[in-house]
Amino acid sequence: MRVLHFSDIHLGVPLGEVPWGDWPGKRLIGAAHLLMGRRRTFSRVKQKMVELDRFRVENAVDLILCTGDFTALGTDPELADARLAVHPLMAAPLGFIAIPGNHDVYMPDGVRDRRFERHFGDTLASDLADYKVDAHWPVIRLIGENAAVVAVNSARPNPNPWKASGRIPVSQLDALARALDDPRLRDRFVFVLTHYAPRLKDGSPDRYTHGLRNADEFLAVCRGIRRGAILFGHVHECYSVRLPDNPAPLFCAGSATQDFVEGFWCFDVNGTRAAARRGRWDGAHYALDEHDVYRWPDPGA
Ligand SMILES: [Fe+2]
Numbered sequence: 650m651r652v653l654h655f656s657d658i659h660l661g662v663p664l665g666e667v668p669w670g671d672w673p674g675k676r677l678i679g680a681a682h683l684l685m686g687r688r689r690t691f692s693r694v695k696q697k698m699v700e701l702d703r704f705r706v707e708n709a710v711d712l713i714l715c716t717g718d719f720t721a722l723g724t725d726p727e728l729a730d731a732r733l734a735v736h737p738l739m740a741a742p743l744g745f746i747a748i749p750g751n752h753d754v755y756m757p758d759g760v761r762d763r764r765f766e767r768h769f770g771d772t773l774a775s776d777l778a779d780y781k782v783d784a785h786w787p788v789i790r791l792i793g794e795n796a797a798v799v800a801v802n803s804a805r806p807n808p809n810p811w812k813a814s815g816r817i818p819v820s821q822l823d824a825l826a827r828a829l830d831d832p833r834l835r836d837r838f839v840f841v842l843t844h845y846a847p848r849l850k851d852g853s854p855d856r857y858t859h860g861l862r863n864a865d866e867f868l869a870v871c872r873g874i875r876r877g878a879i880l881f882g883h884v885h886e887c888y889s890v891r892l893p894d895n896p897a898p899l900f901c902a903g904s905a906t907q908d909f910v911e912g913f914w915c916f917d918v919n920g921t922r923a924a925a926r927r928g929r930w931d932g933a934h935y936a937l938d939e940h941d942v943y944r945w946p947d948p949g950a
């Protein structure tokens with residue numbers, strides 16, 4: 650089974666298309682930030698998504714996972730446009746699972762209006778609905794005979810413009826802990842998804858105003874992953890990191906579309922073992938790093 654994990658495409662729409670009612674507070678600052686430079690580094694998002702779908706087809710990807718930040722400002726036009734841009738990827742035979750990033754729920758009005766759910770609700774279906782404790786969460790999907798995906802939501806609005814931190818509600822962490830021990834999941838290869846990075850590339854926590862506030866608690870629960878991986882985005886750098894006290898490696902997909910740092914991960918799961926290769930953008934197409942393959946668990950583990 651081949652799994653593609655990408656994140657943080659940050660598809661923006663022309664500012665003139667943002668409804669007037671979507672402009673209060675932080676979104677003005679976010680828009681100014683975009684205008685001042687960030688937007689230039691997300692200049693070819695739609696073209697890159699077409700190429701990412703070409704990669705999916707040519708590389709026989711079975712399942713697509715996206716860890717959020719589809720948009721820049723979480724407005725309705727952006728979410729609608731992002732949905733259209735990723736729609737071809739939803740043809741993957743084992744499906745498409747998506748979670749929101751902080752930019753998709755940029756302000757409380759987006760949560761109140763259930764905007765992400767309105768545009769991506771069909772990606773949030775759960776096979777083990779008895780574990781739902783917080784709206785859709787956790788989303789649990791059983792994939793074939795040997796794999797599973799468990800997604801917990803760490804994205805929340807941050808009306809204070811100096812903060813972009815996240816937190817996984819305790820009820821979701823409790824449900825994740827119980828699900829990882831469920832006989833229906835326990836012996837599968839489990840991908841645990843959230844938006845925020847529990848650790849940076851060097852194994853240290855992200856900074857307080859940008860990171861996952863309860864990363865330690867999340868990682869403690871993830872020690873219950875017997876075989877699997879922890880996937881996330883938010884940090885726009887594609888990396889993997891191993892923690893000494895956690896058997897599941899961590900993979901940050903970075904941004905699939907930000908100029909000069911494009912990346913994603915491609916996993917081949919074979920029974921209880923997996924191999925990860927990094928995806929790169931060569932200026933016109935996406936391709937895999939075939940010479941740098943990370944395999945786990947170690948034979949005999
Ligand atoms: Fe992002």
Ligand SMILES: [Fe+2]
Pocket residue numbers: 718750751752844882883884
């Ligand atoms: Fe983010």
